[in-house]
Amino acid sequence: MTVAANRVAVLHGVNFDVLELRDPSFYGGKSLSELEHEITDWARELGLEPIFFQTNSEGEFCEYLHRLRDLADAAIVNAGAWTHYSRAIADALEIAAVPAVEVHLSDVENRDEWRRLSVFDGLVAAKVSGKGAEGYREALGLLAEKLGLGS
Ligand code: DQA
Numbered sequence: 001m002t003v004a005a006n007r008v009a010v011l012h013g014v015n016f017d018v019l020e021l022r023d024p025s026f027y028g029g030k031s032l033s034e035l036e037h038e039i040t041d042w043a044r045e046l047g048l049e050p051i052f053f054q055t056n057s058e059g060e061f062c063e064y065l066h067r068l069r070d071l072a073d074a075a076i077v078n079a080g081a082w083t084h085y086s087r088a089i090a091d092a093l094e095i096a097a098v099p100a101v102e103v104h105l106s107d108v109e110n111r112d113e114w115r116r117l118s119v120f121d122g123l124v125a126a127k128v129s130g131k132g133a134e135g136y137r138e139a140l141g142l143l144a145e146k147l148g149l150g151s
Contacts, residue, residue: 005147006047009072010039012054013061013079026106028132042137046144065092074143075100083118090119099146101139104129
């Protein structure tokens with residue numbers, strides 16, 4: 001029996017629990033649960049089943065990544081500010097060994113200089129930034145293709 005590999009973990013890092021309080025000109029003004037609802041609809045349209053995780057604890061984020069290979073077939077990672085300095089999270093993503101796409105709501109290439117650096121460089125299949133919530137839709141499409149789903 002073949003089991004469909006269609007589970008996508010969508011991981012959010014530090015400060016995403018209060019997304020609606022963050023600068024709407026960068027982050028859109030939605031709450032995380034509103035964003036997750038949109039992601040769920042887009043994922044299901046593509047035949048994907050999303051699971052969500054958010055924490056403000058770097059250690060918990062790493063521990064979730066350690067378990068990821070048992071929980072999901074692919075991942076979307078928006079680690080927030082950790083993206084720019086947490087080698088620990090990069091190492092943990094490497095351990096997870098599932099296809100991953102890095103997403104940022106804001107255009108990290110054209111903000112502060114320090115946001116240009118990503119510890120996930122070379123570890124992710126793609127990086128999507130500056131497209132707001134739509135960036136997650138694009139990431140889901142890329143992962144659906146990688147998992148051999150859809151047209
Ligand atoms: C972010 C960009 C990061 O630079 C920032 O620290 C965040 C959010 C984004 O989605 O645009 O927390 O990852």
